[in-house]
Amino acid sequence: MEKFDIIPLSEWGLGNKDLPLGIAGPCSAETEEQVMETARRLVHKNIHVYRAGVWKPRTRPGSFEGVGEEALKWLQRVRQETGLKTGTEVANAEHVRLALKYDVDVLWIGARTTASPFTMQELAEVLRDTDKVVLVKNPMNPDLDLWQGALERLNVCGVRKLGAIHRGFSSYAKTKYRNVPQWEIPIELRRRHPELPIICDPSHISGCRELVMPVSQMALNLHFDGLMIETHCNPDAAWSDASQQLLPERTKTMTEELYLRSGSASGEDAVRLSALRQQIDEIDAQLISMMATRMKVAREIGRVKRDSNMPILQSSRWEDVLGRSVAEGVKQGMSGEFVRRVFEAVHQESIEQQNAVMSEKQ
Ligand code: PEP
Ligand code: MN
Numbered sequence: 001m002e003k004f005d006i007i008p009l010s011e012w013g014l015g016n017k018d019l020p021l022g023i024a025g026p027c028s029a030e031t032e033e034q035v036m037e038t039a040r041r042l043v044h045k046n047i048h049v050y051r052a053g054v055w056k057p058r059t060r061p062g063s064f065e066g067v068g069e070e071a072l073k074w075l076q077r078v079r080q081e082t083g084l085k086t087g088t089e090v091a092n093a094e095h096v097r098l099a100l101k102y103d104v105d106v107l108w109i110g111a112r113t114t115a116s117p118f119t120m121q122e123l124a125e126v127l128r129d130t131d132k133v134v135l136v137k138n139p140m141n142p143d144l145d146l147w148q149g150a151l152e153r154l155n156v157c158g159v160r161k162l163g164a165i166h167r168g169f170s171s172y173a174k175t176k177y178r179n180v181p182q183w184e185i186p187i188e189l190r191r192r193h194p195e196l197p198i199i200c201d202p203s204h205i206s207g208c209r210e211l212v213m214p215v216s217q218m219a220l221n222l223h224f225d226g227l228m229i230e231t232h233c234n235p236d237a238a239w240s241d242a243s244q245q246l247l248p249e250r251t252k253t254m255t256e257e258l259y260l261r262s263g264s265a266s267g268e269d270a271v272r273l274s275a276l277r278q279q280i281d282e283i284d285a286q287l288i289s290m291m292a293t294r295m296k297v298a299r300e301i302g303r304v305k306r307d308s309n310m311p312i313l314q315s316s317r318w319e320d321v322l323g324r325s326v327a328e329g330v331k332q333g334m335s336g337e338f339v340r341r342v343f344e345a346v347h348q349e350s351i352e353q354q355n356a357v358m359s360e361k362q
Pocket of ligand 1: 027053057109110111112137167204
Protein backbone atom coordinates (compact mmCIF):
# COMPACT_ATOMS: atom_id res chain seq x y z
CA MET A 1 0.00 0.00 0.00
CA GLU A 2 1.50 3.33 -1.03
CA LYS A 3 1.82 5.88 1.75
CA PHE A 4 -0.18 9.10 1.61
CA ASP A 5 1.82 12.29 1.16
CA ILE A 6 0.65 14.09 4.29
CA ILE A 7 1.75 17.07 6.36
CA PRO A 8 1.73 16.01 10.04
CA LEU A 9 -1.26 17.19 12.05
CA SER A 10 0.97 19.20 14.38
CA GLU A 11 1.87 21.41 11.39
CA TRP A 12 -1.66 22.17 10.23
CA GLY A 13 -1.72 25.51 12.02
CA LEU A 14 -4.87 24.76 13.99
CA GLY A 15 -3.35 25.98 17.23
CA ASN A 16 -3.15 22.61 18.91
CA LYS A 17 0.33 22.07 20.21
CA ASP A 18 -1.01 19.18 22.27
CA LEU A 19 -3.01 16.37 20.82
CA PRO A 20 -5.79 15.46 20.59
CA LEU A 21 -7.30 18.00 18.22
CA GLY A 22 -10.58 19.37 19.61
CA ILE A 23 -13.34 20.24 17.16
CA ALA A 24 -16.71 21.33 18.56
CA GLY A 25 -19.76 23.32 17.55
CA PRO A 26 -23.35 22.91 16.46
CA CYS A 27 -24.62 20.38 13.97
CA SER A 28 -26.05 23.33 12.02
CA ALA A 29 -25.50 27.05 11.98
CA GLU A 30 -29.05 28.28 12.66
CA THR A 31 -28.89 31.97 13.54
CA GLU A 32 -26.08 34.44 14.07
CA GLU A 33 -26.90 34.59 17.81
CA GLN A 34 -26.84 30.79 18.20
CA VAL A 35 -23.52 30.53 16.33
CA MET A 36 -21.89 33.36 18.31
CA GLU A 37 -23.18 32.31 21.71
CA THR A 38 -22.15 28.67 21.26
CA ALA A 39 -18.71 29.79 20.08
CA ARG A 40 -18.13 32.21 22.97
CA ARG A 41 -19.09 29.52 25.48
CA LEU A 42 -16.76 26.98 23.81
CA VAL A 43 -13.54 28.94 24.19
CA HIS A 44 -11.16 26.59 26.03
CA LYS A 45 -7.59 25.35 25.63
CA ASN A 46 -8.80 21.92 24.43
CA ILE A 47 -11.05 23.30 21.65
CA HIS A 48 -9.24 24.39 18.51
CA VAL A 49 -11.78 24.34 15.68
CA TYR A 50 -15.38 25.53 15.67
CA ARG A 51 -17.61 23.35 13.48
CA ALA A 52 -21.01 24.28 12.07
CA GLY A 53 -22.96 22.78 9.18
CA VAL A 54 -23.94 25.42 6.64
CA TRP A 55 -25.41 23.04 4.05
CA LYS A 56 -27.17 20.11 5.70
CA PRO A 57 -27.74 16.74 4.00
CA ARG A 58 -31.14 15.67 5.31
CA THR A 59 -32.79 12.30 4.91
CA ARG A 60 -36.10 13.76 3.76
CA PRO A 61 -36.98 17.00 1.95
CA GLY A 62 -38.70 19.70 3.94
CA SER A 63 -36.36 19.45 6.95
CA PHE A 64 -34.01 22.33 7.69
CA GLU A 65 -31.35 22.23 4.97
CA GLY A 66 -28.97 24.86 6.29
CA VAL A 67 -28.64 28.64 6.03
CA GLY A 68 -26.03 28.61 3.23
CA GLU A 69 -23.64 31.44 2.33
CA GLU A 70 -24.93 33.87 4.97
CA ALA A 71 -23.72 31.51 7.73
CA LEU A 72 -20.17 31.62 6.37
CA LYS A 73 -20.04 35.29 7.44
CA TRP A 74 -20.99 34.21 10.98
CA LEU A 75 -18.08 31.73 10.96
CA GLN A 76 -15.75 34.56 9.97
CA ARG A 77 -17.07 36.53 12.95
CA VAL A 78 -16.44 33.53 15.21
CA ARG A 79 -12.81 33.44 14.17
CA GLN A 80 -12.36 37.20 14.61
CA GLU A 81 -14.02 37.34 18.02
CA THR A 82 -12.92 34.07 19.62
CA GLY A 83 -9.75 33.10 17.78
CA LEU A 84 -11.17 29.65 17.09
CA LYS A 85 -10.45 28.18 13.67
CA THR A 86 -13.57 27.27 11.69
CA GLY A 87 -14.85 24.23 9.82
CA THR A 88 -17.84 23.23 7.72
CA GLU A 89 -19.09 20.42 5.48
CA VAL A 90 -18.77 20.76 1.71
CA ALA A 91 -20.61 18.47 -0.70
CA ASN A 92 -20.12 20.03 -4.13
CA ALA A 93 -17.85 22.39 -6.09
CA GLU A 94 -20.00 25.44 -5.30
CA HIS A 95 -19.76 24.75 -1.56
CA VAL A 96 -15.97 24.56 -1.88
CA ARG A 97 -15.84 27.81 -3.84
CA LEU A 98 -17.84 29.60 -1.15
CA ALA A 99 -15.97 28.01 1.77
CA LEU A 100 -12.69 29.16 0.22
CA LYS A 101 -14.11 32.63 -0.53
CA TYR A 102 -14.98 33.04 3.17
CA ASP A 103 -11.68 31.48 4.21
CA VAL A 104 -13.05 28.57 6.27
CA ASP A 105 -10.05 26.73 7.79
CA VAL A 106 -11.27 23.12 7.77
CA LEU A 107 -13.46 21.59 5.07
CA TRP A 108 -14.95 18.20 5.72
CA ILE A 109 -16.65 15.77 3.38
CA GLY A 110 -19.81 14.21 4.82
CA ALA A 111 -20.61 10.51 5.01
CA ARG A 112 -23.10 10.59 2.15
CA THR A 113 -20.65 12.35 -0.17
CA THR A 114 -17.69 10.04 0.54
CA ALA A 115 -19.76 7.19 -0.88
CA SER A 116 -19.98 8.87 -4.31
CA PRO A 117 -16.82 8.51 -6.43
CA PHE A 118 -18.08 11.04 -9.02
CA THR A 119 -18.62 13.72 -6.39
CA MET A 120 -15.33 12.90 -4.69
CA GLN A 121 -13.51 13.32 -7.98
CA GLU A 122 -15.22 16.69 -8.56
CA LEU A 123 -14.29 17.82 -5.05
CA ALA A 124 -10.69 16.63 -5.38
CA GLU A 125 -10.32 18.67 -8.55
CA VAL A 126 -11.65 21.92 -7.09
CA LEU A 127 -9.50 21.39 -4.00
CA ARG A 128 -6.36 20.73 -6.03
CA ASP A 129 -3.21 21.80 -4.11
CA THR A 130 -5.23 23.60 -1.44
CA ASP A 131 -3.45 24.37 1.80
CA LYS A 132 -6.74 24.06 3.70
CA VAL A 133 -7.33 21.13 6.03
CA VAL A 134 -9.64 18.54 4.45
CA LEU A 135 -11.22 15.77 6.52
CA VAL A 136 -13.13 12.85 5.04
CA LYS A 137 -15.88 11.14 7.02
CA ASN A 138 -16.35 7.42 6.52
CA PRO A 139 -19.15 6.46 4.12
CA MET A 140 -22.49 5.42 5.68
CA ASN A 141 -21.84 1.79 4.73
CA PRO A 142 -18.93 -0.12 6.28
CA ASP A 143 -16.76 -0.07 3.15
CA LEU A 144 -13.16 0.74 3.98
CA ASP A 145 -12.01 0.72 0.35
CA LEU A 146 -14.57 3.38 -0.54
CA TRP A 147 -13.35 5.55 2.36
CA GLN A 148 -9.74 5.02 1.38
CA GLY A 149 -10.55 5.70 -2.29
CA ALA A 150 -12.04 9.09 -1.40
CA LEU A 151 -8.89 9.97 0.58
CA GLU A 152 -6.69 8.82 -2.31
CA ARG A 153 -8.54 11.02 -4.82
CA LEU A 154 -7.83 14.08 -2.66
CA ASN A 155 -4.23 13.17 -1.92
CA VAL A 156 -3.45 12.51 -5.59
CA CYS A 157 -4.74 16.05 -6.26
CA GLY A 158 -2.23 17.48 -3.80
CA VAL A 159 -4.41 17.82 -0.68
CA ARG A 160 -1.76 17.26 1.99
CA LYS A 161 -3.42 18.46 5.19
CA LEU A 162 -5.62 15.42 4.98
CA GLY A 163 -7.34 13.39 7.68
CA ALA A 164 -10.20 10.96 8.23
CA ILE A 165 -13.23 11.23 10.51
CA HIS A 166 -14.76 8.08 11.95
CA ARG A 167 -18.52 8.69 12.49
CA GLY A 168 -19.79 5.12 12.65
CA PHE A 169 -21.80 3.11 10.13
CA SER A 170 -25.47 2.97 9.42
CA SER A 171 -27.11 -0.39 10.12
CA TYR A 172 -30.57 -1.79 9.60
CA ALA A 173 -30.43 -3.64 12.91
CA LYS A 174 -31.47 -1.63 15.99
CA THR A 175 -28.50 -1.06 18.31
CA LYS A 176 -27.78 1.32 21.17
CA TYR A 177 -25.80 3.46 18.73
CA ARG A 178 -27.21 5.69 16.01
CA ASN A 179 -24.29 4.57 13.83
CA VAL A 180 -22.43 1.44 14.88
CA PRO A 181 -18.75 2.24 15.53
CA GLN A 182 -17.28 -0.98 14.02
CA TRP A 183 -13.91 0.07 15.45
CA GLU A 184 -12.17 -2.61 13.40
CA ILE A 185 -12.64 -0.45 10.29
CA PRO A 186 -10.77 2.69 11.45
CA ILE A 187 -8.22 0.36 13.09
CA GLU A 188 -7.61 -1.28 9.71
CA LEU A 189 -7.38 2.17 8.09
CA ARG A 190 -4.71 3.05 10.66
CA ARG A 191 -2.86 -0.20 9.95
CA ARG A 192 -2.84 0.56 6.23
CA HIS A 193 -2.04 4.27 6.67
CA PRO A 194 -0.34 5.04 9.99
CA GLU A 195 0.58 8.48 8.61
CA LEU A 196 -3.09 9.52 8.28
CA PRO A 197 -4.64 11.42 11.23
CA ILE A 198 -7.98 9.96 12.34
CA ILE A 199 -10.51 12.05 14.25
CA CYS A 200 -13.51 10.46 15.97
CA ASP A 201 -17.01 11.97 15.78
CA PRO A 202 -18.62 10.42 18.87
CA SER A 203 -21.80 12.48 18.38
CA HIS A 204 -22.96 10.81 15.17
CA ILE A 205 -21.91 7.40 16.50
CA SER A 206 -23.92 7.93 19.70
CA GLY A 207 -27.06 9.72 18.60
CA CYS A 208 -27.70 10.52 22.29
CA ARG A 209 -25.86 12.58 24.90
CA GLU A 210 -25.09 9.78 27.35
CA LEU A 211 -22.89 7.82 24.95
CA VAL A 212 -20.72 10.72 23.78
CA MET A 213 -18.27 10.46 26.70
CA PRO A 214 -17.70 6.66 26.64
CA VAL A 215 -17.34 6.66 22.85
CA SER A 216 -14.82 9.53 23.08
CA GLN A 217 -12.84 7.65 25.72
CA MET A 218 -12.78 4.55 23.54
CA ALA A 219 -11.44 6.65 20.64
CA LEU A 220 -8.67 8.05 22.84
CA ASN A 221 -7.86 4.59 24.17
CA LEU A 222 -7.34 3.59 20.55
CA HIS A 223 -5.04 6.60 20.11
CA PHE A 224 -7.22 8.58 17.70
CA ASP A 225 -5.86 12.04 16.93
CA GLY A 226 -8.88 14.13 17.87
CA LEU A 227 -12.58 14.45 18.55
CA MET A 228 -15.40 16.30 16.80
CA ILE A 229 -18.18 16.93 19.32
CA GLU A 230 -21.53 18.44 18.36
CA THR A 231 -22.25 21.26 20.80
CA HIS A 232 -25.15 23.71 20.97
CA CYS A 233 -26.00 26.60 23.31
CA ASN A 234 -29.52 25.15 23.68
CA PRO A 235 -29.35 21.51 22.52
CA ASP A 236 -33.00 20.63 23.06
CA ALA A 237 -34.04 23.42 20.73
CA ALA A 238 -31.53 22.53 17.98
CA TRP A 239 -32.90 22.46 14.41
CA SER A 240 -31.00 19.23 13.64
CA ASP A 241 -29.55 16.38 15.72
CA ALA A 242 -31.01 17.80 18.97
CA SER A 243 -30.69 14.58 20.98
CA GLN A 244 -26.92 14.19 20.56
CA GLN A 245 -25.64 17.74 21.08
CA LEU A 246 -23.98 18.76 24.35
CA LEU A 247 -23.97 22.10 26.13
CA PRO A 248 -20.69 24.00 25.57
CA GLU A 249 -19.88 23.72 29.29
CA ARG A 250 -20.30 19.93 29.15
CA THR A 251 -18.10 19.62 26.09
CA LYS A 252 -15.35 21.57 27.83
CA THR A 253 -15.47 19.58 31.07
CA MET A 254 -15.63 16.36 29.10
CA THR A 255 -12.36 17.17 27.35
CA GLU A 256 -10.82 17.62 30.81
CA GLU A 257 -12.26 14.40 32.21
CA LEU A 258 -11.12 12.23 29.31
CA TYR A 259 -8.10 10.16 30.08
CA LEU A 260 -5.24 10.62 27.62
CA ARG A 261 -3.27 7.52 26.89
CA SER A 262 -0.21 8.84 25.17
CA GLY A 263 2.47 7.15 27.28
CA SER A 264 4.35 3.96 26.60
CA ALA A 265 5.05 1.19 29.12
CA SER A 266 8.50 0.98 30.71
CA GLY A 267 10.32 -1.17 33.31
CA GLU A 268 8.20 -3.80 35.01
CA ASP A 269 5.08 -2.75 33.09
CA ALA A 270 6.87 -3.27 29.78
CA VAL A 271 7.85 -6.81 30.80
CA ARG A 272 4.31 -7.55 31.95
CA LEU A 273 2.85 -6.11 28.75
CA SER A 274 5.09 -8.20 26.57
CA ALA A 275 4.24 -11.37 28.55
CA LEU A 276 0.53 -10.64 28.15
CA ARG A 277 0.98 -10.02 24.44
CA GLN A 278 2.77 -13.33 24.13
CA GLN A 279 -0.21 -14.96 25.81
CA ILE A 280 -2.60 -13.27 23.38
CA ASP A 281 -0.53 -14.46 20.40
CA GLU A 282 -0.69 -18.03 21.70
CA ILE A 283 -4.45 -17.84 22.25
CA ASP A 284 -4.91 -16.46 18.73
CA ALA A 285 -2.91 -19.37 17.30
CA GLN A 286 -5.14 -21.78 19.24
CA LEU A 287 -8.27 -20.05 17.99
CA ILE A 288 -7.12 -20.43 14.39
CA SER A 289 -6.26 -24.06 14.84
CA MET A 290 -9.58 -24.81 16.58
CA MET A 291 -11.48 -23.09 13.83
CA ALA A 292 -9.59 -25.10 11.23
CA THR A 293 -10.59 -28.28 13.10
CA ARG A 294 -14.19 -27.09 13.22
CA MET A 295 -14.14 -26.56 9.44
CA LYS A 296 -12.72 -30.05 8.94
CA VAL A 297 -15.71 -31.44 10.86
CA ALA A 298 -18.04 -29.20 8.84
CA ARG A 299 -16.65 -30.64 5.59
CA GLU A 300 -17.22 -34.12 6.97
CA ILE A 301 -20.84 -33.14 7.71
CA GLY A 302 -21.04 -31.81 4.15
CA ARG A 303 -20.03 -35.21 2.80
CA VAL A 304 -22.71 -36.96 4.86
CA LYS A 305 -25.35 -34.47 3.68
CA ARG A 306 -24.19 -34.91 0.09
CA ASP A 307 -24.41 -38.67 0.30
CA SER A 308 -27.90 -38.49 1.85
CA ASN A 309 -28.93 -35.81 -0.63
CA MET A 310 -29.78 -33.37 2.20
CA PRO A 311 -29.72 -29.56 1.83
CA ILE A 312 -26.86 -27.80 3.62
CA LEU A 313 -28.91 -25.44 5.72
CA GLN A 314 -30.88 -26.92 8.59
CA SER A 315 -32.19 -23.72 10.10
CA SER A 316 -33.50 -25.17 13.37
CA ARG A 317 -30.10 -26.70 14.03
CA TRP A 318 -28.42 -23.35 13.32
CA GLU A 319 -30.87 -21.58 15.68
CA ASP A 320 -29.87 -24.04 18.43
CA VAL A 321 -26.13 -23.59 17.87
CA LEU A 322 -26.40 -19.79 17.80
CA GLY A 323 -28.76 -19.55 20.79
CA ARG A 324 -26.60 -21.83 22.92
CA SER A 325 -23.36 -20.05 22.05
CA VAL A 326 -24.74 -16.55 22.61
CA ALA A 327 -26.14 -17.59 26.01
CA GLU A 328 -22.85 -19.19 27.03
CA GLY A 329 -20.85 -16.19 25.80
CA VAL A 330 -23.00 -13.78 27.77
CA LYS A 331 -22.60 -15.98 30.85
CA GLN A 332 -18.84 -15.70 30.41
CA GLY A 333 -18.86 -11.91 30.27
CA MET A 334 -19.02 -11.13 26.55
CA SER A 335 -21.68 -9.13 24.75
CA GLY A 336 -24.34 -11.18 22.99
CA GLU A 337 -23.91 -9.02 19.90
CA PHE A 338 -20.23 -9.92 19.70
CA VAL A 339 -20.78 -13.67 20.08
CA ARG A 340 -23.55 -13.51 17.49
CA ARG A 341 -21.29 -11.77 14.98
CA VAL A 342 -18.47 -14.27 15.52
CA PHE A 343 -20.79 -17.23 15.13
CA GLU A 344 -22.48 -15.82 12.08
CA ALA A 345 -19.06 -15.48 10.45
CA VAL A 346 -18.05 -19.01 11.50
CA HIS A 347 -21.34 -20.40 10.24
CA GLN A 348 -20.96 -18.61 6.90
CA GLU A 349 -17.52 -20.18 6.41
CA SER A 350 -18.89 -23.61 7.42
CA ILE A 351 -21.60 -23.33 4.79
CA GLU A 352 -19.10 -22.34 2.13
CA GLN A 353 -16.85 -25.27 3.05
CA GLN A 354 -19.80 -27.68 2.97
CA ASN A 355 -20.86 -26.25 -0.36
CA ALA A 356 -17.39 -26.89 -1.78
CA VAL A 357 -17.64 -30.52 -0.63
CA MET A 358 -21.08 -30.86 -2.25
CA SER A 359 -19.62 -30.07 -5.62
CA GLU A 360 -16.70 -32.54 -5.21
CA LYS A 361 -17.00 -35.71 -7.26
CA GLN A 362 -18.90 -38.36 -5.32
C1 PEP B 1 -22.62 16.40 10.52
O1 PEP B 1 -21.42 16.38 10.85
O2 PEP B 1 -23.46 17.16 11.01
C2 PEP B 1 -23.07 15.42 9.51
C3 PEP B 1 -24.08 15.64 8.69
O3 PEP B 1 -22.36 14.30 9.59
P1 PEP B 1 -22.34 12.94 8.72
O4 PEP B 1 -21.89 13.32 7.36
O5 PEP B 1 -21.36 12.14 9.50
O6 PEP B 1 -23.74 12.35 8.77
MN1 MN C 1 -25.18 16.45 12.88
